[in-house]
Amino acid sequence: MAPFGELARIRVGVQSARREWWPVGALLARAIAEHHQALGQPLAVMAPYAAQLRLAEAAMLDAGLDERAETGLPSRFQGRRFPVAVLDLVEGGREPGWLAAARVDGTRHELRGLRLFNLGTSRAERTYLLADRAAVDGTEHGPLAEVGRLCRDGRIAVVGAGRFLSLRQLPAAEAVEPAPDLPSLLALEGTEFLARLEGELAAAEGEVWVWSPQLATRPSPVLGWLGAAAERGCRVTVFVKPPHEHRPNDERRLGALRAAGLTVVAIYGVAERMVVLDRRRAFIGNVSVLATPHERDEGMVLVDGERFARALLAVEQAEVFGAAPACARHPAARCYAQYYRRGRQKGWFWTCPWCGERRRLPLVPEAAPALG
Ligand SMILES: [Zn+2]
Numbered sequence: 115m116a117p118f119g120e121l122a123r124i125r126v127g128v129q130s131a132r133r134e135w136w137p138v139g140a141l142l143a144r145a146i147a148e149h150h151q152a153l154g155q156p157l158a159v160m161a162p163y164a165a166q167l168r169l170a171e172a173a174m175l176d177a178g179l180d181e182r183a184e185t186g187l188p189s190r191f192q193g194r195r196f197p198v199a200v201l202d203l204v205e206g207g208r209e210p211g212w213l214a215a216a217r218v219d220g221t222r223h224e225l226r227g228l229r230l231f232n233l234g235t236s237r238a239e240r241t242y243l244l245a246d247r248a249a250v251d252g253t254e255h256g257p258l259a260e261v262g263r264l265c266r267d268g269r270i271a272v273v274g275a276g277r278f279l280s281l282r283q284l285p286a287a288e289a290v291e292p293a294p295d296l297p298s299l300l301a302l303e304g305t306e307f308l309a310r311l312e313g314e315l316a317a318a319e320g321e322v323w324v325w326s327p328q329l330a331t332r333p334s335p336v337l338g339w340l341g342a343a344a345e346r347g348c349r350v351t352v353f354v355k356p357p358h359e360h361r362p363n364d365e366r367r368l369g370a371l372r373a374a375g376l377t378v379v380a381i382y383g384v385a386e387r388m389v390v391l392d393r394r395r396a397f398i399g400n401v402s403v404l405a406t407p408h409e410r411d412e413g414m415v416l417v418d419g420e421r422f423a424r425a426l427l428a429v430e431q432a433e434v435f436g437a438a439p440a441c442a443r444h445p446a447a448r449c450y451a452q453y454y455r456r457g458r459q460k461g462w463f464w465t466c467p468w469c470g471e472r473r474r475l476p477l478v479p480e481a482a483p484a485l486g
Contacts, residue, residue, distance in 0.1 A: 124205075130437075134165050141417065143200045158185075205258060207252070326389075328404070350375070
């Protein structure tokens with residue numbers, strides 16, 4: 115998964131605060147499903163987390179796959195067999211996830227992880243396991259270590275994600291004009307990305323959602339493009355880090371964003387760097403679009419698809435986080451969102467920057483499938 119960069123970074127679920135989704139898993143599951151549906155083979159796409167399944171299903175619907183391609187937790191397919199299955203392990207190279215830590219003599223949660231792995235790997239004649247190679251190679255115990263042994267023995271074939279997913283790169287001139295037959299994944303770097311973003315923002319008609327943890331010290335051209343979209347009547351929402359997470363004059367920078375007609379919401383610890391346009395197209399990558407551009411190693415991947423874009427917004431609970439309230443006692447103060455890990459009151463809260471008063475964020479409950 116390494117060449118896929120940010121697409122292969124595992125994200126923390128808003129609801130659970132556990133690492134539970136990655137864009138590349140959904141896109142890869144879709145590509146594998148497309149390949150087998152073209153061969154007329156029914157297929158099950160499984161993952162351990164509802165958020166990952168939601169994204170995979172959305173991507174598959176965008177690709178026009180029919181009901182022969184099913185998605186669900188492994189427990190949903192208990193007692194059934196398929197010619198082909200995909201089990202997205204949602205395991206990246208950085209930290210072990212649920213399945214990497216699964217074990218027979220562990221906690222109930224760890225044991226459930228093992229059961230889920232066993233169910234997921236025994237549903238089909240042929241099962242694709244989606245994981246970062248580093249996660250498989252770096253695990254010493256549990257099911258991933260076993261997968262690693264089978265890979266080294268040649269009993270599991272190892273295939274790079276690029277076999278199914280191609281990241282198309284276009285010359286800058288072509289990238290500016292949206293092509294009619296837009297590829298579903300387009301990798302754009304540095305100035306190419308900015309040129310494409312400018313074109314997309316000029317064409318945006320309804321809504322723009324931006325996750326840009328960092329802000330530039332000087333006015334950025336992107337702010338001008340976002341401001342122009344807002345002026346045309348687009349609803350533009352920007353998620354950034356709260357001022358006290360970076361330098362002191364950031365409060366002034368937030369003011370400049372608000373003056374441009376953007377809704378600005380501070381989220382403590384926000385790490386996502388993404389732009390979602392008109393609920394049909396998303397840029398995902400490592401560019402904080404409102405930060406000062408760093409030319410090297412920065413890029414975004416353009417993912418086309420209405421359902422996928424909507425699923426991203428839903429998984430991030432963009433509407434909930436976009437509705438930051440003012441403090442009851444300080445109407446001029448915008449609350450920021452913060453996740454509290456300790457104490458009786460765990461979860462997301464709106465916090466007033468002046469008096470510290472908290473109120474719980476009304477998250478939309480995930481359609482929680484019963485975990486096996
Ligand atoms: Zn207050």
